[in-house]
Amino acid sequence: MYNSGKVIIGIIIFLAVFALPIWYNRGAAVVPPKLELPKDEKQCVEATAYMKASHMEMLDTWRNSVVRDGARVYVSTTGKTYNMSLQNTCLACHKTKEKFCDRCHNYLDVAPDCWDCHIAPEVKLTGRTK
Amino acid sequence: MDSTRRDFLKIAGLTALGLGAKPAADAFAAAGGPRMTQNPQALKAKRWAMVINLKKFKESGKEALQRCVDACHKAHNVPDFGNPKDNIRWIWPVELAEALPTEENQYLHKFHEGALRDFPVLVLCNHCEKPPCVRVCPTKATFQRQDGLVLMDYHRCIGCRYCMAACPFGARSLNWRDPRPFIKELNREYPTRVRGVVEKCNFCAERLAVGKPPACVEACKNGEMAFGDLEDANSDVRKLLRDNFAIRRKPQLGTQPQVYYIV
Numbered sequence: 097m098y099n100s101g102k103v104i105i106g107i108i109i110f111l112a113v114f115a116l117p118i119w120y121n122r123g124a125a126v127v128p129p130k131l132e133l134p135k136d137e138k139q140c141v142e143a144t145a146y147m148k149a150s151h152m153e154m155l156d157t158w159r160n161s162v163v164r165d166g167a168r169v170y171v172s173t174t175g176k177t178y179n180m181s182l183q184n185t186c187l188a189c190h191k192t193k194e195k196f197c198d199r200c201h202n203y204l205d206v207a208p209d210c211w212d213c214h215i216a217p218e219v220k221l222t223g224r225t226k
Numbered sequence: 227m228d229s230t231r232r233d234f235l236k237i238a239g240l241t242a243l244g245l246g247a248k249p250a251a252d253a254f255a256a257a258g259g260p261r262m263t264q265n266p267q268a269l270k271a272k273r274w275a276m277v278i279n280l281k282k283f284k285e286s287g288k289e290a291l292q293r294c295v296d297a298c299h300k301a302h303n304v305p306d307f308g309n310p311k312d313n314i315r316w317i318w319p320v321e322l323a324e325a326l327p328t329e330e331n332q333y334l335h336k337f338h339e340g341a342l343r344d345f346p347v348l349v350l351c352n353h354c355e356k357p358p359c360v361r362v363c364p365t366k367a368t369f370q371r372q373d374g375l376v377l378m379d380y381h382r383c384i385g386c387r388y389c390m391a392a393c394p395f396g397a398r399s400l401n402w403r404d405p406r407p408f409i410k411e412l413n414r415e416y417p418t419r420v421r422g423v424v425e426k427c428n429f430c431a432e433r434l435a436v437g438k439p440p441a442c443v444e445a446c447k448n449g450e451m452a453f454g455d456l457e458d459a460n461s462d463v464r465k466l467l468r469d470n471f472a473i474r475r476k477p478q479l480g481t482q483p484q485v486y487y488i489v
Contacts, residue, residue: 163377169264180262183416215418
């Protein structure tokens with residue numbers, strides 16, 4: 097190999113810079129977000145584990161059922177009925193989206209665009225919100 | 227019968243599959259998982275239609291028109307941009323000649339001149355039985371429900387405005403700008419829209435679902451508007467259509483509008 101010394105040194109420098117984020121954050125524990133749960137309600141629409149893992153799929157089925165089929169009442173696994181509405185049912189318990197939705201979404205760096213149209217409680221009318 | 231081992235294995239396999247499928251299907255049916263239904267109070271119809279009585283509106287005066295418009299726009303968070311170029315309209319008053327062009331009805335025109343000319347007419351989405359907007363929508367964002375309502379799925383709208391070009395009644399508006407800062411009074415139970423989607427009257431599908439009549443009909447104090455099932459011979463709209471002479475907007479186009487005007 098021509099100029100092997102320079103090339104190898106170059107590769108080492110490149111790898112060191114490339115891996116910098118890993119070195120930089122080594123040992124620092126990332127604190128998972130702490131969500132503020134509703135005080136006056138113990139049970140969500142479905143079991144907590146299911147809600148944690150699949151709330152987005154559930155909201156998607158709710159959306160399609162309400163908008164396209166006009167079926168707006170959800171009968172949960174426990175037999176309880178709910179009005180399928182992000183704005184009027186979910187947010188009625190989870191009153192501040194900043195302390196519930198946003199904390200986890202920001203942590204995972206996902207930006208669902210629900211709030212471009214649906215009105216969160218206490219939201220100011222200043223256009224797009226994250 | 228000439229039966230080979232291959233045939234025997236095929237049949238045996240299918241039989242095993244059939245025997246296995248029955249308990250599995252039963253198990254799924256008995257699981258009693260979550261399901262989605264309609265609210266028992268929801269108003270149901272085979273074909274929703276609206277009747278607008280122009281004579282009664284003339285008696286009630288222009289405030290009655292404005293009351294209907296305000297009720298609708300307030301209920302659905304319709305913004306007011308304050309200029310006609312950007313404006314969003316779900317229901318709005320226009321001149322009679324614009325709402326019901328009468329080239330086909332010479333003598334009706336004379337009748338208009340006598341009785342109803344110079345009084346505005348409320349126009350809105352006609353929820354056509356054969357909606358051209360639905361045919362052209364490339365994403366199926368606008369669709370027709372079983373009960374005849376032509377609705378929008380704002381989640382799917384890409385703002386291409388084909389539907390606006392297809393609608394012969396100008397019933398659709400595009401949000402050229404972010405509508406939120408222009409909503410005067412926010413109804414927190416209904417969503418807003420976002421820049422780049424088309425919106426229009428939805429015959430108050432969200433109110434029908436909880437057993438309420440459309441907001442504009444509810445805002446009418448003297449029965450200037452009526453709403454009901456066109457396929458039910460005893461409904462309000464059928465009674466009105468039986469006893470009065472009613473016309474529709476641009477029926478010659480064959481879209482079968484479901485908003486009737488008593489003249």
